[in-house]
Amino acid sequence: MSRLAGFRLLATAGRTQIASRRFLSSIKSNPPMSFPCIDRLESRQRDLMAGPEPTYEKVVTGYSLYKHKQPFVCDHGGVLPQFDIAYETWGTLNSDRSNAIMVHTGLSGSSHAHSHDKNMKPGWWEKFIGPGRALDTNKFFVICTNVLGGCYGSTGPGSVDPRTGERYATTFPLLTVNDMVRAQFHLLDDMGISRLYASVGASMGGMQSLCAAALFPERVGRLVSISACARSHPYSIALRFAQRQALMADPNFNRGFYYDGVQPHVGMKLARAVATVTYRSGPEWELRFGRRRRAPEQPPALCPDFLIETYLDHQSERFCLQYDANSLLYVSKAMDMFDISQSVTQRLQTQREQAAASSSTPPAGTVCMHVNEQEAAGEASRAETSDEIMEDLVAGVKNAQQPALVLGVQSDILFPVKQQKEIADILRRAGNSKVTYYELDALYGHDTFLIDVVNVGAAIKGHLENA
Amino acid sequence: MSRLAGFRLLATAGRTQIASRRFLSSIKSNPPMSFPCIDRLESRQRDLMAGPEPTYEKVVTGYSLYKHKQPFVCDHGGVLPQFDIAYETWGTLNSDRSNAIMVHTGLSGSSHAHSHDKNMKPGWWEKFIGPGRALDTNKFFVICTNVLGGCYGSTGPGSVDPRTGERYATTFPLLTVNDMVRAQFHLLDDMGISRLYASVGASMGGMQSLCAAALFPERVGRLVSISACARSHPYSIALRFAQRQALMADPNFNRGFYYDGVQPHVGMKLARAVATVTYRSGPEWELRFGRRRRAPEQPPALCPDFLIETYLDHQSERFCLQYDANSLLYVSKAMDMFDISQSVTQRLQTQREQAAASSSTPPAGTVCMHVNEQEAAGEASRAETSDEIMEDLVAGVKNAQQPALVLGVQSDILFPVKQQKEIADILRRAGNSKVTYYELDALYGHDTFLIDVVNVGAAIKGHLENA
Numbered sequence: 001m002s003r004l005a006g007f008r009l010l011a012t013a014g015r016t017q018i019a020s021r022r023f024l025s026s027i028k029s030n031p032p033m034s035f036p037c038i039d040r041l042e043s044r045q046r047d048l049m050a051g052p053e054p055t056y057e058k059v060v061t062g063y064s065l066y067k068h069k070q071p072f073v074c075d076h077g078g079v080l081p082q083f084d085i086a087y088e089t090w091g092t093l094n095s096d097r098s099n100a101i102m103v104h105t106g107l108s109g110s111s112h113a114h115s116h117d118k119n120m121k122p123g124w125w126e127k128f129i130g131p132g133r134a135l136d137t138n139k140f141f142v143i144c145t146n147v148l149g150g151c152y153g154s155t156g157p158g159s160v161d162p163r164t165g166e167r168y169a170t171t172f173p174l175l176t177v178n179d180m181v182r183a184q185f186h187l188l189d190d191m192g193i194s195r196l197y198a199s200v201g202a203s204m205g206g207m208q209s210l211c212a213a214a215l216f217p218e219r220v221g222r223l224v225s226i227s228a229c230a231r232s233h234p235y236s237i238a239l240r241f242a243q244r245q246a247l248m249a250d251p252n253f254n255r256g257f258y259y260d261g262v263q264p265h266v267g268m269k270l271a272r273a274v275a276t277v278t279y280r281s282g283p284e285w286e287l288r289f290g291r292r293r294r295a296p297e298q299p300p301a302l303c304p305d306f307l308i309e310t311y312l313d314h315q316s317e318r319f320c321l322q323y324d325a326n327s328l329l330y331v332s333k334a335m336d337m338f339d340i341s342q343s344v345t346q347r348l349q350t351q352r353e354q355a356a357a358s359s360s361t362p363p364a365g366t367v368c369m370h371v372n373e374q375e376a377a378g379e380a381s382r383a384e385t386s387d388e389i390m391e392d393l394v395a396g397v398k399n400a401q402q403p404a405l406v407l408g409v410q411s412d413i414l415f416p417v418k419q420q421k422e423i424a425d426i427l428r429r430a431g432n433s434k435v436t437y438y439e440l441d442a443l444y445g446h447d448t449f450l451i452d453v454v455n456v457g458a459a460i461k462g463h464l465e466n467a
Numbered sequence: 468m469s470r471l472a473g474f475r476l477l478a479t480a481g482r483t484q485i486a487s488r489r490f491l492s493s494i495k496s497n498p499p500m501s502f503p504c505i506d507r508l509e510s511r512q513r514d515l516m517a518g519p520e521p522t523y524e525k526v527v528t529g530y531s532l533y534k535h536k537q538p539f540v541c542d543h544g545g546v547l548p549q550f551d552i553a554y555e556t557w558g559t560l561n562s563d564r565s566n567a568i569m570v571h572t573g574l575s576g577s578s579h580a581h582s583h584d585k586n587m588k589p590g591w592w593e594k595f596i597g598p599g600r601a602l603d604t605n606k607f608f609v610i611c612t613n614v615l616g617g618c619y620g621s622t623g624p625g626s627v628d629p630r631t632g633e634r635y636a637t638t639f640p641l642l643t644v645n646d647m648v649r650a651q652f653h654l655l656d657d658m659g660i661s662r663l664y665a666s667v668g669a670s671m672g673g674m675q676s677l678c679a680a681a682l683f684p685e686r687v688g689r690l691v692s693i694s695a696c697a698r699s700h701p702y703s704i705a706l707r708f709a710q711r712q713a714l715m716a717d718p719n720f721n722r723g724f725y726y727d728g729v730q731p732h733v734g735m736k737l738a739r740a741v742a743t744v745t746y747r748s749g750p751e752w753e754l755r756f757g758r759r760r761r762a763p764e765q766p767p768a769l770c771p772d773f774l775i776e777t778y779l780d781h782q783s784e785r786f787c788l789q790y791d792a793n794s795l796l797y798v799s800k801a802m803d804m805f806d807i808s809q810s811v812t813q814r815l816q817t818q819r820e821q822a823a824a825s826s827s828t829p830p831a832g833t834v835c836m837h838v839n840e841q842e843a844a845g846e847a848s849r850a851e852t853s854d855e856i857m858e859d860l861v862a863g864v865k866n867a868q869q870p871a872l873v874l875g876v877q878s879d880i881l882f883p884v885k886q887q888k889e890i891a892d893i894l895r896r897a898g899n900s901k902v903t904y905y906e907l908d909a910l911y912g913h914d915t916f917l918i919d920v921v922n923v924g925a926a927i928k929g930h931l932e933n934a
Contacts, residue, residue, distance in 0.1 A: 235749035282702035
């Protein structure tokens, strides 16, 4: 049976429905619209019902695993009895272990930042890493991990809880960016690396860089933060809220317990479509797609029609089975909660210490927060003045005195340049005299850091190699 | 039975599931998350299954109806055997019928722009209309309609097709902004108004104003376009694409044939959440919500948690049963297709004329486009140079020589100021020497036109009353 015939067979139900409407339509004022985009969702649903294996687990291969055997207490008081971190490295660690650079990923990034013998596929920062490149593997030992909470080898909601033998799903504890960074430092301990030459990241990776530099200043030599922020702005929270709502509204989501059934592929596709709109900018799409249509000889349609629509449809279609929905929820929530303010850091540390001191199993139904944070949280949540917010942020980065590169992109709507200036500002006000601030007039919005190797790459290289 | 008890009853299924997980959780590493936002969606689904009546039909009352008894051929060749337009008026038509102003609405606007005896509820432009106000009812006769394709009294997909006795659903023909404007001019004909003093609109209303001024120049005395565009940009198409996909992915959508069942309330809620993010701007939310949380004494949650999230959740919750999903699809698609370029206007006119000349019922399955537009569309869809695009736009507005006010808002991401400048630019290049262009440094993004009566109102009043 040909592939086309297979598709026809799968699509039978939808086609029968359309056929019966066509029969009626001879008396209607107009024929019914066709909905090929819905036909495709239904067809994928049928495919997935036939084969329940999650596909995201096969997306990335060839990584190494660090296995942490001790319990790990999260900032919000949840506990992981043990965890794995998937990582990949490029270049050679020098004899005094002083040339290691940690590359932190964005939300859905894997450890596969660059190709290597065990996985020849190009990585997500392929052109930024290598001999002579921005992250020069002739000079540096580059490490990239899949974050805690991810689904590309590191422990996340799709992993098995050793205490039950079942996947965590939404019994996974709430995570923070600081939890991700602390897990990475456990890996570095295991590698015998006490101090990074530099901590480098963009988007959520920039949050991790800033967090590492501010909270572990003795372990970070230089800081690179690209298109990130010192605290998530309500607008970026709103954009991620829309994605999470789309995901959780999918009937297949089943409150996160979907691993034995069909993944919430429709919700994931919608979430990715919204995300892609926030990752790119208008100017690029104007040049690339303009108002051109996919099939100009066809009449306009409610399903994807303009090239920009088919592009978004294709992008989100590709992604929807490549990343675990629960990881998206947890990691995107960690981004929302990111705030480098001193008061927030102190509160989380208190919570973590209290949870670590408590030997009992957390009480049920408390949504992964097991200490009384009423007072502290009430304090942090009252309406603060801009001056108070700034003071708290400046205090939060007072130990980040490393040479720092802060880079923003003017067409970025998710992490606007205002937030980039804020990072540079608080570092400088905290006394850091080695802060470089660049603003790029680039076309690609937030995703510029993935694409613009000429401008972004050169800025990183200059910062890393400048004496 | 108390309201709370009723809610408990509705929520039983979800709670049982959670209760059984709680029992298990004593051996899990962490307790499961709670999902009150999903509980609410499920509760509303059960409510709606008990009462199938669409509620949007009751949202607006007290309008008048214009009944057009002749067939109306749409730009894309579809046909309406007849149509209604809901409208409301304020002020008094003068003896020579020269003081009428048409206010055009945005996507989901009703004719209820201002309160009156038959409907005392404040209208959507309550403070802009009235004695002495921006649209001064001591001087002007103000008319507002619900657009063709809407669901607040005018004929739309939720209306009954007189040829079948059933609701159109997605057998409704594809509409354009020009179709909406032509329907409004039929109403004006019926009122004996040959020429408007002014055509005023914001967002899609601005598209209608520009369309009216350019295509019916002899019928429009002055033009006001606020936060609109001369052609939809791929970025705004992308933002509406995400909304339509969310809507169509709702299993209740059923390809538009949901009127006898449950409305796609989940998809509508998601679509509105995305829309609200595009309607407002970051600066306002920073001031209004900052990073404050709904219940700071509670642990963080995956469901709405930050105030910005509960705000969006509440906004979209309110909307999801107040507007017909099919109207959203058709009207938002009309916005995507809007392009005042001469080549587009000419092509649509040719199509309409060919369809009108054809007496036969349109063939089934051709998605409401019944003429061969292959050549014309192919021409229009090739990649054009910026110069060609500008020339085509300038030619498209060559007859719009009325005094024109073009107003944009710097924090608008849906219709950015670049697009406002483009409108002013093409009008001026077409020889219009009476173009006023204002740019507002306002906080509210695209929605500024609904809120900022001081700045927007004054600009309109000055333009309308300036000799």
